[in-house]
Structures are given as C-alpha cells and as structure tokens.
Amino acid sequence: MAFELQYRPGQERRGRQRIRTGTKFTLHPDSAFRPASVSTISSPPTLAQSDKTSMPSTLPITPLDPIDTSQIDSTSVTPSKLQERLLTTQFNQSQLRGPSHSLSPLLEDIKLTEHSPPLRSEGDPPPSNARSPAQYTTSLESQFVPLVLEEYLASGSLWDFWIAQHPIYGKVVLKIVYAAEPPGMDPNYDNFVDPFDVINHALKEDDNYMRTLKDLQGTIVPRYYGLWESEYTGPLHESLYLAMIMEYAGESLGPGYFEANKEWETKIYDAYKTLHLQGSLLQRDLNSSRLLYDKSLNSIRIVGFRYALPVDLKIDSDVFLLVWEAYYVRINCGHYQLEEVVR
Numbered sequence: 001m002a003f004e005l006q007y008r009p010g011q012e013r014r015g016r017q018r019i020r021t022g023t024k025f026t027l028h029p030d031s032a033f034r035p036a037s038v039s040t041i042s043s044p045p046t047l048a049q050s051d052k053t054s055m056p057s058t059l060p061i062t063p064l065d066p067i068d069t070s071q072i073d074s075t076s077v078t079p080s081k082l083q084e085r086l087l088t089t090q091f092n093q094s095q096l097r098g099p100s101h102s103l104s105p106l107l108e109d110i111k112l113t114e115h116s117p118p119l120r121s122e123g124d125p126p127p128s129n130a131r132s133p134a135q136y137t138t139s140l141e142s143q144f145v146p147l148v149l150e151e152y153l154a155s156g157s158l159w160d161f162w163i164a165q166h167p168i169y170g171k172v173v174l175k176i177v178y179a180a181e182p183p184g185m186d187p188n189y190d191n192f193v194d195p196f197d198v199i200n201h202a203l204k205e206d207d208n209y210m211r212t213l214k215d216l217q218g219t220i221v222p223r224y225y226g227l228w229e230s231e232y233t234g235p236l237h238e239s240l241y242l243a244m245i246m247e248y249a250g251e252s253l254g255p256g257y258f259e260a261n262k263e264w265e266t267k268i269y270d271a272y273k274t275l276h277l278q279g280s281l282l283q284r285d286l287n288s289s290r291l292l293y294d295k296s297l298n299s300i301r302i303v304g305f306r307y308a309l310p311v312d313l314k315i316d317s318d319v320f321l322l323v324w325e326a327y328y329v330r331i332n333c334g335h336y337q338l339e340e341v342v343r
Contacts, residue, residue, distance in 0.1 A: 001035050001168065002026045003147040003228070014152035015160040017178050017241070024144050025228040025243055030203055032210035033226030147245075149174065154252075156289075157184055157191035158201065158306070163248060169225055175244040177202075201306050202227055202242050208305040209246075212281045220274050221302055222292075223247035249301040254288025260333065264300075268333050269326075271300040276322045282309045286328055 005023045012021065027033070145167045153161040159175040166172050177183075179198045184191045193201060209217070209224035217223045223246065230241035260268065268291065275281055283290070283305065290304040311318035 002144045003166070004144040006146050006148045008148060008150045011149055011152060015162070015176075016155055016183060017160050017176050019176065019178075019230075019241060023241065024231045025147075025241070026231060028203075028206075028227045028229045028242070031206050031227040033206065033224065035226070147172075147174065155183070158182055158193055158198070159244075164245075166225075166245065169223075169245065169247065171248040172225065172245050173222070173248050175246075177242050178240065179242045180240060198242065202244065205244070205306045205308075208281065208308050208310075212308075212310050213279055213305065216274065216279050218247070219297075219299075220271055220279070221305075222249040246303075249303070250292040250294040250296075252289050253291040253293060256288060258288055265333065267300045269329065271302055272326060272329050275302055276311075276326065277313070280311050280313060281305070282311050282318075282321050282325055284308055284325070286325065286332060288333075291333075 003025050005019060005021060005025070007021050027035070148165045149162045150165055151163040153163060153173070155161070156175075159177050162174045162176070164172050164174045177198060180195060182193050182195055182198050184193055185195065186192060206224075206227040209221070213221050213224075225245035225247070228243045228245065230243075271291075272283075275283065283302070284307040285304050290302060292301040292303060294301050311322060313319060313322075
C-alpha cells in the first residue's frame with residue numbers, strides 16, 4: 001500500500017537523507033513483494049446482478065412470479081402510485097376514486113413506531129446524512145497511508161535506518177537511501193556503491209527476502225514489506241529515493257564487541273544453522289550489527305542480506321562456503337580459537 005512520509009516533531013533534521021515530509025512512495029514495479037489485497041465495501045447487488053434465488057415475498061406478487069408484463073406501468077413509480085397499487089390489490093377501484101378522507105378508516109389503525117423514519121413526500125430534499133452511491137465503495141489501495149518516522153536509528157554503508165509507525169504493519173524499520181547520490185560514492189571507499197548500481201543492490205536484497213528467506217520471515221529474519229520508490233516525474237523518471245520496510249524485530253547487538261554466555265552463543269549458532277540449512281543462504285556480511293535481540297520471542301534475528309547468495313546443499317563447493325561461514329560465526333561471536341572450532 002502506497003505511503004506518505006511524515007515526521008514526529010523534532011525528527012525532521014535527523015539522518016543523512018534530507019527527505020521532505022509529505023514525500024510519497026509507491027511499490028517498486030520490480031519488487032517481489034505484493035501487499036495483501038484490500039477488500040472493498042460495495043453497495044449490495046441489484047436483483048439482476050444477484051445469482052441467488054429471492055426469498056418468498058409476503059406481497060401478492062413476487063419478482064419470480066409469472067405475470068403479464070403488459071400490465072406493468074413502465075413509468076417511474078412515485079410514493080403515491082406505489083400506495084395506489086398496494087391498495088388496489090386489497091380494495092376495489094371505487095374505494096380509491098372518492099375523496100381522500102375515504103381512506104382514513106383504512107389507515108387510522110396504522111401507527112408509526114418511535115423508530116420509524118419520517119415519511120417523505122415526492123420532491124422533498126434528501127436527508128442531510130444521505131450517502132451517494134460512490135460513498136459505499138472504498139478502495140484503500142489507491143490511497144497513501146501515513147508512515148510516521150518516530151526515531152532515527154543509525155546510518156549504514158548504504159541505508160539510513162528509522163523506527164517508524166505504519167497503520168497496518170505497526171512498528172517497523174524503514175531503510176532509506178537517496179539513490180542519485182548514495183553514501184560511499186568514492187571508489188576508494190571500502191563499501192563503494194556506484195549510484196547506477198544502487199537499485200541492483202536493493203532488488204537483490206528484496207529477492208532474498210521474498211524467495212530464499214520467505215519461509216523464515218517472522219522467526220529467524222524479520223517480516224519484509226517490500227521495496228518502495230519515491231514519486232518522481234523528471235526527464236529520466238528515475239527514483240530519487242528508495243526505501244525498504246520491515247518488521248521491527250528488536251535491538252541490534254552491535255556495532256562493536258559484545259559478550260554472550262553459552263545460552264546466547266547457542267541461540268546465535270542455531271539461528272545461523274537454520275539460515276544455512278533451511279534458508280540455503282550464505283550471508284557474506286557477518287558482524288554484530290546484523291544480529292538483533294527479539295524480546296518478544298527471546299531469540300536472535302538476523303538481518304542484512306544485500307550481499308547474500310543462495311547456495312545448493314548438493315554442491316560440495318557451496319557446502320564448503322557454508323561451513324566456512326559457520327566457522328567464522330563461532331570465531332567472531334563465540335570467540336573460539338581455530339583449534340577449538342576444528343575439534
């Protein structure tokens with residue numbers, strides 16, 4: 001669902017990306033993510049549109065009864081004509097030809113309840129709360145919902161990270177980059193990214209989340225909500241800003257050094273074991289910033305799959321790479337010595 005950025009007061013000048021409030025984003029056409037369809041509220045179908053059989057009516061003639069259509073007045077039916085038709089069914093025509101007060105004995109026993117709507121005469125204006133047919137159809141897919149940036153988290157080698165509030169997904173993390181001038185444009189920079197290659201980095205991570213990691217979302221990795229681009233109508237039609245939305249899944253253990261007891265070492269190892277064996281994915285970007293502590297599940301979540309590669313467990317060279325990464329996890333997260341890992 002398309003969204004419009006808003007800031008919590010005091011947050012407008014945070015981060016490297018000076019993006020204006022009110023900037024609108026739509027789903028990138030190449031993103032593998034597809035939002036759940038939003039149901040629409042429509043007016044009830046007419047009799048001609050309905051595929052169900054009408055229930056028996058208490059009136060003398062039901063819509064399904066065979067009748068002589070030549071006797072039906074094709075002109076519009078006013079309240080007075082409808083009243084005349086109903087009364088003609090029960091009373092002879094002479095009763096309808098006399099003065100209007102001749103109907104009083106027939107109608108005097110009819111009482112309006114306190115919940116009955118007031119009777120309206122032909123030509124009266126509609127009530128103030130009357131709705132037009134268009135108001136009975138609502139499609140949220142065409143609307144821009146507000147995404148409120150509540151707290152600036154950090155700047156990475158490519159993305160800026162924010163905690164945000166989404167009206168459907170709740171508390172989320174927004175990753176955003178100014179694609180035309182990304183950080184690290186100096187070719188001598190270790191994490192150099194060519195501006196023309198930013199979209200490829202984003203789409204690769206999008207593909208990893210939606211294909212290789214799809215079944216692990218919500219457990220080992222956060223739920224992923226797509227790659228989005230800011231609206232831009234310039235001569236080249238390029239995206240000024242790219243953004244990713246994912247579930248907020250806890251606080252990062254990094255950057256830098258951290259110590260974990262045996263229980264949490266095991267949690268980290270098990271997370272990577274699941275990533276390697278069930279996700280069949282080599283992360284290729286191991287550091288403490290990629291590990292999140294999820295308090296709700298009391299578990300470890302893994303993020304950061306821009307450089308990740310799918311592997312085939314039936315290919316020896318791929319298995320060797322997984323074993324090497326598992327070794328690297330134990331060296332860097334468990335502070336094991338090489339000989340301890342080999343044993």
